Amino acid sequence: MSRSVPWRIRLAQHLVGINGAAYWPMHPDSQLAYPNRVLLGRDSWPGIEPLCYVSANMGIVIGDGVRIGREVGLISGDHDPTRLTSYVQVDPQVIGNHCIIEEGCTILPGVELADFCIVTRGSVVTKSCLQPRAVLSGNPAKVVGTHDRPAPSIPADAGHGYVPAADFDAFARRNLRHQYLGRFRAAFTAPAPGAS
Amino acid sequence: MSRLLNMQMSWPATAVDRLRRLFEARFHRLTGKRFFVDTAQTQVDVHFRMWFWQRIMRRNADAYWPVHPSTRVRGARFVVIGPETSPGWSVGCDIDGRGGIYIGDYTQIAPTVRMRSVAEGQAPTGAPGDFSISIGKYSLLTMNVTVEAGVRLGDFTIVGANSVVTDSFPEGHCVIAGNPARLIKRLDPAACEHWQRAVPYVGYTPLAEIATLRGKYIDPVLFDRIWGAA
Numbered sequence: 001m002s003r004s005v006p007w008r009i010r011l012a013q014h015l016v017g018i019n020g021a022a023y024w025p026m027h028p029d030s031q032l033a034y035p036n037r038v039l040l041g042r043d044s045w046p047g048i049e050p051l052c053y054v055s056a057n058m059g060i061v062i063g064d065g066v067r068i069g070r071e072v073g074l075i076s077g078d079h080d081p082t083r084l085t086s087y088v089q090v091d092p093q094v095i096g097n098h099c100i101i102e103e104g105c106t107i108l109p110g111v112e113l114a115d116f117c118i119v120t121r122g123s124v125v126t127k128s129c130l131q132p133r134a135v136l137s138g139n140p141a142k143v144v145g146t147h148d149r150p151a152p153s154i155p156a157d158a159g160h161g162y163v164p165a166a167d168f169d170a171f172a173r174r175n176l177r178h179q180y181l182g183r184f185r186a187a188f189t190a191p192a193p194g195a196s
Numbered sequence: 197m198s199r200l201l202n203m204q205m206s207w208p209a210t211a212v213d214r215l216r217r218l219f220e221a222r223f224h225r226l227t228g229k230r231f232f233v234d235t236a237q238t239q240v241d242v243h244f245r246m247w248f249w250q251r252i253m254r255r256n257a258d259a260y261w262p263v264h265p266s267t268r269v270r271g272a273r274f275v276v277i278g279p280e281t282s283p284g285w286s287v288g289c290d291i292d293g294r295g296g297i298y299i300g301d302y303t304q305i306a307p308t309v310r311m312r313s314v315a316e317g318q319a320p321t322g323a324p325g326d327f328s329i330s331i332g333k334y335s336l337l338t339m340n341v342t343v344e345a346g347v348r349l350g351d352f353t354i355v356g357a358n359s360v361v362t363d364s365f366p367e368g369h370c371v372i373a374g375n376p377a378r379l380i381k382r383l384d385p386a387a388c389e390h391w392q393r394a395v396p397y398v399g400y401t402p403l404a405e406i407a408t409l410r411g412k413y414i415d416p417v418l419f420d421r422i423w424g425a426a
Contacts, residue, residue, distance in 0.1 A: 029287055
């Protein structure tokens with residue numbers, strides 16, 4: 001049984017339209033930019049906690065079963081420091097499967113986190129961490145250890161946000177901005193296996 | 197599924213969105229105020245939701261700039277902002293202006309930024325004669341930044357994520373980060389671009405009509421320090 005969406009969040013997104021463009025459940029007090037540049041895995045809802053900022057202008061790829069706390073910033077675009085309204089081209093931010101991002105963290109542009117990483121409270125991840133099961137901490141974040149915590153299993157009926165898992169391939173091909181998905185774009189721009 | 201296949205909002209949300217757009221487009225015909233249309237493509241565009249919570253529900257009603265319903269603004273009378281910058285436009289900011297805050301033109305302020313213009317443990321003393329926090333033009337405060345009282349930041353200062361600014365960097369043109377914030381990098385002042393908007397807005401007010409805010413929304417002493425020459 002997958003997690004149920006709180007009725008307040010369903011109301012805000014689907015009746016009032018606050019964060020209504022997101023295809024996953026998102027708190028009305030979270031902020032979102034460019035939802036169609038987010039490639040979301042199963043059972044991970046960035047911004048379900050309040051005060052998150054998901055800024056996907058250069059693409060964010062999030063794996064399965066990622067847990068994200070409140071006040072977390074997933075920042076994918078780097079401002080040009082001399083002209084703040086323009087952005088530097090960077091690779092998309094990648095967050096691996098079953099990562100845990102605790103509250104108050106900020107993940108900076110171009111960062112890639114391996115699977116099962118834990119980012120502790122208030123850390124700022126400035127560099128990629130390709131070591132699975134690492135524990136990152138500090139500002140800027142450093143690997144302070146590893147953990148072997150078993151990841152909770154993903155329920156069989158969990159979808160990619162509101163999109164059921166069976167439909168996600170068609171959804172991603174049709175709607176996501178593939179040029180912002182980096183090395184993940186190939187899976188969605190190649191012809192579908194069943195297509196004639 | 198067909199709705200999600202086209203990445204559309206649900207039909208009630210679409211209807212509400214249409215109504216909102218209609219309201220924003222016609223608002224100036226009813227009231228003569230053009231901030232919905234004029235700030236539409238700028239850094240801090242006025243959203244209907246912000247206007248509704250501030251002007252109708254009176255949450256953060258004394259702020260004269262658009263503020264997200266999840267942020268808290270205190271002492272907005274002692275906050276002077278330049279055009280196209282709005283502390284608290286993003287989610288979860290906590291702006292305590294009771295000690296006096298100046299924020300320069302076109303400065304961007306990210307979500308959950310805290311500005312503490314009254315030092316910890318001190319009671320605010322009526323009207324401050326000077327700005328406790330002063331942030332220059334074209335700066336960037338990124339996520340989760342805390343600015344403490346008595347901080348002066350120059351133009352083109354970029355404050356890194358999750359940093360706590362306790363010291364002043366009045367010369368500007370630098371990147372600072374950390375807790376406490378330290379100098380990370382200097383920017384080339386010649387490369388920094390001073391751009392301007394054709395119709396600049398200070399919050400809800402056009403820059404040309406800035407004088408109407410004096411005394412009504414902004415403390416006159418602090419107002420004259422910034423806008424006195426103009």
